[in-house]
Amino acid sequence: MQNYNEEMYGLGSRRSEIRELFEYGRQLAAEKGADAVFDFSLGNPSVPVPDAVIASLKAHHDNPGIHAYTSAQGDFEVRKKIAASLNSRFGAGLGADSLYMTCGAAASLCISFKALCNPGDEIVVPAPFFPEYKVFAEAAGARFVSVPFNPADFQPDFTALASAITPATKAVVINSPNNPSGVVYTLETLRTLASILEEKSELYGHPIFIVSDEPYREIVYSGEELPFVMNYYRNTLVCYSWSKCLSIPGERIGYIAVSPRAEDERAVYAAICGAGRALGYVCAPSLLQRVVAECADVRPDVDAYRRNRDLLYSELCAMGYECIPPDGAFYLFVKSPIADAHEFSELAKKEGLLLVPGDSFGAPGYLRIAYCVSYDTIVRSLPAFKKLKSF
Numbered sequence: 001m002q003n004y005n006e007e008m009y010g011l012g013s014r015r016s017e018i019r020e021l022f023e024y025g026r027q028l029a030a031e032k033g034a035d036a037v038f039d040f041s042l043g044n045p046s047v048p049v050p051d052a053v054i055a056s057l058k059a060h061h062d063n064p065g066i067h068a069y070t071s072a073q074g075d076f077e078v079r080k081k082i083a084a085s086l087n088s089r090f091g092a093g094l095g096a097d098s099l100y101m102t103c104g105a106a107a108s109l110c111i112s113f114k115a116l117c118n119p120g121d122e123i124v125v126p127a128p129f130f131p132e133y134k135v136f137a138e139a140a141g142a143r144f145v146s147v148p149f150n151p152a153d154f155q156p157d158f159t160a161l162a163s164a165i166t167p168a169t170k171a172v173v174i175n176s177p178n179n180p181s182g183v184v185y186t187l188e189t190l191r192t193l194a195s196i197l198e199e200k201s202e203l204y205g206h207p208i209f210i211v212s213d214e215p216y217r218e219i220v221y222s223g224e225e226l227p228f229v230m231n232y233y234r235n236t237l238v239c240y241s242w243s244k245c246l247s248i249p250g251e252r253i254g255y256i257a258v259s260p261r262a263e264d265e266r267a268v269y270a271a272i273c274g275a276g277r278a279l280g281y282v283c284a285p286s287l288l289q290r291v292v293a294e295c296a297d298v299r300p301d302v303d304a305y306r307r308n309r310d311l312l313y314s315e316l317c318a319m320g321y322e323c324i325p326p327d328g329a330f331y332l333f334v335k336s337p338i339a340d341a342h343e344f345s346e347l348a349k350k351e352g353l354l355l356v357p358g359d360s361f362g363a364p365g366y367l368r369i370a371y372c373v374s375y376d377t378i379v380r381s382l383p384a385f386k387k388l389k390s391f
C-alpha cells in the first residue's frame, strides 16, 4: 500500500505544460542569456502594479490591527465596500453576505465546485479552457466534461453544449475574456447559454449553475464594461480575482459572488462557506482584503497590452499565421502552421520562442502566446516567428 495518495502524487510530480515551458525558459536564459529567450508561456501581468495599490499596501501595512484574522468569509466592511462597487457598476443588488473573499480565482473555483457538487456530478466546460478547471473539478469529486467551440468565432458550440448537459450536470463554467483565446463572449452568447440552461434546469428539476470565472473582466480593449452574467441568468456564481487587473497574482486575493436571485441563495452561500471551511480557504489575506476594498474602482492600464496585441496580431497575420482576433485578456491564440502544435512548440523552443500548445486547453492544433511581456520582447521575437513560418 502507498503511504500517499496516488492521484495527488500524479498531480504533484508532473508540472503543468505551461510551468514546464516556463522552467525551460529560465534554464535557457541562464545558459544563453535572457535576450535569447522570448517567454510567452505564463500569464504573469507585465503592466506595473497601479500607484493607488502600492500606496494602499504601504498605508495599511503599518496598521498593527490589520494583520489579525478576519471573519472566515472575509471582513464585513470589505465585503460591503466591494458589493457597493459592483452594485454601482452593474446594479446587481449584492450585499456583503453575497460575497466570500478568497485567495484568488483558483480558490474561488475550488470552493464553488465543492459547494455545488456531490460525487459523480458533472461540470461542463466549453473549450478552450484554463487547464486547471479539470484538476479543480475532479478534486471536488465531479466529472469534467468539455465541449467543443465554434472554430469560426471561438464562441461555444451550443448544439454540443446542449447535448452534453445531463441530469448529473451541476454547473457550466465560462471564462470571458477567455484564457487562452482572448475572445470575449457576446451578449448573444450569454443569452443563448441562459436560455439553454433555463430549459435544462426545468427539464431535470434542479438548477444548473453558471460559474463565471472572470479574472480578466477589466482587461478588455473595447473600453466598455462587459455584461454581468448574473443579470442575465439568476443561478450564477462569479469567481473573481484581482491577480490580473491589478497585476498582483502573487498576493492571492479574489472573491466569490452569489447571485441574490439564485435558487436557495442562502443555502448556496452557506455551502460556499462550508466548502471554504472544508478546504481550509478561510480568512483570505487580511491586508490584501483592505487594499482591494480601497482599490475596488482602480482599473488597469490596458494600453500597454493593447499595443502588444496590435503589434503581434498584425505582424503574425502579415506573416501568414492564422490568428484569433483577441478582444480581451492578454493572450493570442494562433493556429499551428503544422498539424501537431506540440511539434511546432518544440521547433519554436529551438528559436528561444516559448509557445504553449493548445491541447491542454482543449484546443489541439493551436498555440497560446501570452503577450503580457515587454513591447521590446515582441519586437525582438518577430524574426523567430518569421523563420518558423517558413519551415
Ligand code: PLP
Pocket (backbone or CB within 6 Å): 043, 103, 104, 105, 106, 107, 130, 175, 179, 213, 215, 240, 241, 242, 243, 249, 253, 254
Ligand atoms: N482562471 C483563469 C482563466 C486564469 O487564467 C487563471 C490564472 O491564470 C486563474 C483562473 C487563476 O487565477 P488566480 O491567480 O487568481 O488564482
